[in-house]
Amino acid sequence: xxxxxxxxxxxxxxxxxxxxxxxxxxxxxxxxxxxxxxxxxxxxxxxxxxxxxxxxxxxxxxxxxxxxxxxxxxxxxxxxxxxxxxxxxxxxxxxxxxxxxxxxxxxxxxxxxxxxxxxxxxxxxxxxxxxxxxxxxxxxxxxxxxxxxxxxxxxxxxxxxxxxxxxxxxxxxxxxxxxxxxxxxxxxxxxxxxxxxxxxxxxxxxxxxxxxxxxxxxxxxxxxxxxxxxxxxxxxxxxxxxxxxxxxxxxxxxxxxxxxxxxxxxxxxxxxxxxxxxxxxxxxxxxxxxxxxxxxxxxxxxxxxxxxxxxxxxxxxxxxxxxxxxxxxxxxxxxxxxxxxxxxxxxxxxxxxxxxxxxxxxxxxxxxxxxxxxxxxxxxxxxxxxxxxxxxxxxxxxxxxxxxxxxxxxxxxxxxxxxxxxxxxxxxxxxxxxxxxxxxxxxxxxxxxxxxxxxxxxxxxxxxxxxxxxxxxxxxxxxxxxxxxxxxxxxxxxxxxxxxxxxxxxxxxxxxxxxxxxxxxxxxxxxxxxxxxxxxxxx
Numbered sequence: 001x002x003x004x005x006x007x008x009x010x011x012x013x014x015x016x017x018x019x020x021x022x023x024x025x026x027x028x029x030x031x032x033x034x035x036x037x038x039x040x041x042x043x044x045x046x047x048x049x050x051x052x053x054x055x056x057x058x059x060x061x062x063x064x065x066x067x068x069x070x071x072x073x074x075x076x077x078x079x080x081x082x083x084x085x086x087x088x089x090x091x092x093x094x095x096x097x098x099x100x101x102x103x104x105x106x107x108x109x110x111x112x113x114x115x116x117x118x119x120x121x122x123x124x125x126x127x128x129x130x131x132x133x134x135x136x137x138x139x140x141x142x143x144x145x146x147x148x149x150x151x152x153x154x155x156x157x158x159x160x161x162x163x164x165x166x167x168x169x170x171x172x173x174x175x176x177x178x179x180x181x182x183x184x185x186x187x188x189x190x191x192x193x194x195x196x197x198x199x200x201x202x203x204x205x206x207x208x209x210x211x212x213x214x215x216x217x218x219x220x221x222x223x224x225x226x227x228x229x230x231x232x233x234x235x236x237x238x239x240x241x242x243x244x245x246x247x248x249x250x251x252x253x254x255x256x257x258x259x260x261x262x263x264x265x266x267x268x269x270x271x272x273x274x275x276x277x278x279x280x281x282x283x284x285x286x287x288x289x290x291x292x293x294x295x296x297x298x299x300x301x302x303x304x305x306x307x308x309x310x311x312x313x314x315x316x317x318x319x320x321x322x323x324x325x326x327x328x329x330x331x332x333x334x335x336x337x338x339x340x341x342x343x344x345x346x347x348x349x350x351x352x353x354x355x356x357x358x359x360x361x362x363x364x365x366x367x368x369x370x371x372x373x374x375x376x377x378x379x380x381x382x383x384x385x386x387x388x389x390x391x392x393x394x395x396x397x398x399x400x401x402x403x404x405x406x407x408x409x410x411x412x413x414x415x416x417x418x419x420x421x422x423x424x425x426x427x428x429x430x431x432x433x434x435x436x437x438x439x440x441x442x443x444x445x446x447x448x449x450x451x452x453x454x455x456x457x458x459x460x461x462x463x464x465x466x467x468x469x470x471x472x473x474x475x476x477x478x479x480x481x482x483x484x485x486x487x488x489x490x491x492x493x494x495x496x497x498x499x500x501x502x503x504x505x506x507x508x509x510x511x512x513x514x515x516x517x518x519x520x521x522x523x524x525x526x527x528x529x530x531x532x533x534x535x536x537x538x539x
Contacts, residue, residue, distance in 0.1 A: 007208040008157075010079060012061050014050060016105070017077060019084075019157065021208060026109065026150070026157050029086075029102045031063050031075040035201065037094040038191045042069045057081065069094055083222035085162060087203040093196050096189035101204055104182040109150035109157075112175065113212040115432075116144050117462050123452055125461045130177065137172035140446040140462070141432035142386035143404050145469050146173040147205070147219050149212040156208070158215035161187060162227050163202035168435065169193045170202075171391060171403035190393050192402040203227075217468040223434045232437040234472050238424045240284035240322050240379075241442055241474055242532055243499030244525045247287035247382075248272055249326075250481060250503035261291040265305035266312055273316065275505050279518055281525065283502070285322040285426070287382050292325065295334030297350060299327060299364050301376070309376045322379035324426055325368060329386045329410060335360075341390040341397045341406070348390035352410040353399025362417050369422045380426030381414065382444070382476075387430075408435065415439040428476055437470045444476040445497065450510055455480040455490050463497045479503040487511045491520045495528035 009020040019026045034042045048063040063075040072091040077084060086101070107130060114126040117140040128134045136144050147160015161173045169192045176184050185204065193199075205227070207218025223229050251272055252263035269288060276283065292309075294302040301309045313323045330349035332340045339357035340347035351357050371377045386407060397406060411429065416439075418425050428442045445462045448455055459477065466473055475498025480490035487510070494500050502521065506513050 007082060008084070010077075010084070012050070012052075012077070015048065015063075017061070019206070021152060021155055021157065024108070024153055026152050027105060027107050029105045031077075031086075032103055033073075033075070033088050033201075034098075034100040034103055035067075035070065035073070035088065035090055036097045036099065037069055038097040039095075040069055042067050044073065048075070078226070080222070080226065082207060082218060083226065084206045085203050085222065085226055086206075088201040089198065090195060090201065091198050094194075095191050096193040096195065097191060098188040099186060099201060100176075101185040103184045104178055105184065106182055107150070109152055111151050113149040113151070113156075113216075115141075115147070115149070115216055115465050115468075117141050117432075117446065117458075117465065119447060119449055123449060123458050124454055125457070128175075130181070130183065133177055134175040135172055136174075138387035138389070138404075138407070140387075140430060141465065142407065142430045143433045143436070145216055145220060145433055145465065147216065148175055149209070149215040151212070155210055156212050156215035157206060158209065158219040159185065159204055159206045160216075160219045161185075161202045162205035162223055164200065165228055165435065166405065167200075167202055168404035168408065169402045190402070192400075213464045213468050216465070217471070220434050220469050229434045230438045232440070232470070232473075234441070234474050237441065237474060238426075239533065241426050241499075243285070243476070243501065244281075244283050244528065245285050245287060245324075245476060245499055245501040246272070246276060246281070246283040247289055247479070247501055247503050249287075249289040250479070250508070251505050252289060254504065254506045254508055262305075264289055264292045265302075266307060266309070270312065272505060273319070273321075277319075279505070279521075281502070281521060282529075283321060285324050285379065286316060287324045287326060287501075289326040289382075290328065290384075293328075296328045296331035297333045297335035297339075298360075300367065309378075313377050313379075317377070322426070323377075324380045324382055324428065325378050327381040327383050327414070329383055330389045331385070341395055343390070343392070343395055348395060349388075350410070351397050351399075352406065352413045353397050353401060355398070358413060361413055365414070365417045366421055369418060369425055379422070379424075380428065380441075381418065383411075383414065383427065383429040386410075404435075408439070411436060411439040432466050432469045434469055437473070440470065440473060442474040442476050442499070443470070444501075445478045448478065448480050448482070450480075450482040452482065453486060455482055455486050456493065459490070459494070459497060474498060476501050481508070481510055484511050488517065488520055491517065492524050495524055495531075500525055500528060 011018040016030045018028045032044045036042045044067045048065040051062045059079040061077040070090045070092045074089040076087040111127050114134045116136045149156045149158045170187045174186045205222040209215030253260045256263035332347045341351045443466050477494040477498045
């Protein structure tokens with residue numbers, strides 16, 4: 001049997017299907033998937049019953065069989081105009097462990113691309129040969145697009161995991177090479193998902209593109225179109241979200257080289273504000289960074305560091321500047337055990353499904369965002385360390401969720417609570433996945449190691465991943481503080497990617513904050529603002 005879409009052709013067999021672009025065979029994918037339980041490996045019995053039907057604009061092929069674990073297994077291939085979706089249903093009882101998709105399938109790609117921004121020695125875009133294993137997991141992007149792009153002679157084909165909403169009880173997606181030129185795709189539920197009756201596993205979505213990013217965008221588009229994810233438009237966002245922004249993190253290090261965290265105090269930030277005024281720089285917001293809180297878990301201002309946060313916020317508002325607070329995810333400092341995800345009895349991190357923690361977040365965010373007397377009237381949150389979450393087996397959350405699904409619960413809790421208090425507050429995070437579009441206002445490009453000499457390559461690479469996952473999402477370009485040449489170049493160009501974000505106002509061992517840097521900031525910020533709204537060019 002043969003099926004043709006706009007870009008791809010499929011040949012359907014008794015145990016596999018082949019994917020072609022024009023006349024070029026890209027893959028032969030074995031439909032058999034090992035849906036292992038935590039106690040037993042899954043092996044399909046020989047032979048499947050194959051059926052075909054056409055439902056509207058899609059063609060559907062279904063292979064039905066059984067295995068040593070599952071009473072019945074259905075492999076369903078749905079072929080759309082520009083995408084395919086491979087779904088797996090199982091029937092029976094068991095607790096899910098590792099799942100291998102397309103076990104021992106063959107390929108004709110020359111290399112594949114991993115959309116997983118990393119730091120240090122792996123900071124550049126990562127390409128692997130077919131014989132190298134690869135993983136997408138929560139690193140700087142939390143989460144990244146959970147798929148890969150594969151390069152062929154005349155284009156790229158993407159394949160990524162495609163769960164329905166609520167079915168993300170895992171934390172990564174893998175490419176695994178097997179001997180004799182075969183591969184599989186896999187994830188691991190680690191015992192956090194129990195099956196009792198019928199259960200549909202996360203599917204595999206595929207799409208074609210002219211390059212690696214275009215193919216990933218096709219995969220993401222398929223998630224929105226066929227998996228129930230909510231699209232979002234950022235076109236009506238408040239002007240101040242677009243920046244330019246000022247974040248005090250590097251300046252904290254300049255003010256207190258021995259303890260950068262102690263420098264997150266009112267006196268220092270008032271000094272930063274004064275110097276922004278003296279330099280004639282006009283950010284739309286100041287981000288107060290780590291550690292303005294008494295404790296990370298409680299997330300309320302340290303009264304010794306911030307005797308009058310409300311006064312500081314009101315004075316910045318009079319200057320036309322908003323106040324965004326850095327927020328450390330998961331940290332349970334100051335929390336009770338019942339507010340935490342636990343490994344046996346030991347707290348491992350905040351639990352966004354715990355009623356006690358939910359109540360704490362609701363009360364805390366009201367105190368931080370509300371304009372009422374006794375509150376701080378701040379304007380949003382920069383959510384960091386989202387990848388530093390409880391990992392591994394035998395964890396217990398109140399809501400019995402794990403991995404990426406637990407991360408979504410945290411992001412929903414913060415986003416929905418904050419918006420109910422102050423609708424135009426800004427939620428800045430590091431999510432790079434369609435499932436998180438609905439809880440994202442702005443994404444940050446994240447840290448860049450000053451020991452590298454590839455800032456534009458690295459930051460534009462991260463930008464393209466965000467736009468593939470969530471087209472039109474607002475970008476916080478973070479900062480680059482490398483050698484002088486690279487720092488100055490990024491100041492001049494970062495507005496092409498999104499909101500300029502300045503982290504420093506003084507000299508350090510790498511770069512002096514001199515007249516050339518200041519002039520470049522004024523020109524680039526002025527041009528950026530003028531392109532947005534015809535605003536004033538700095539003189």
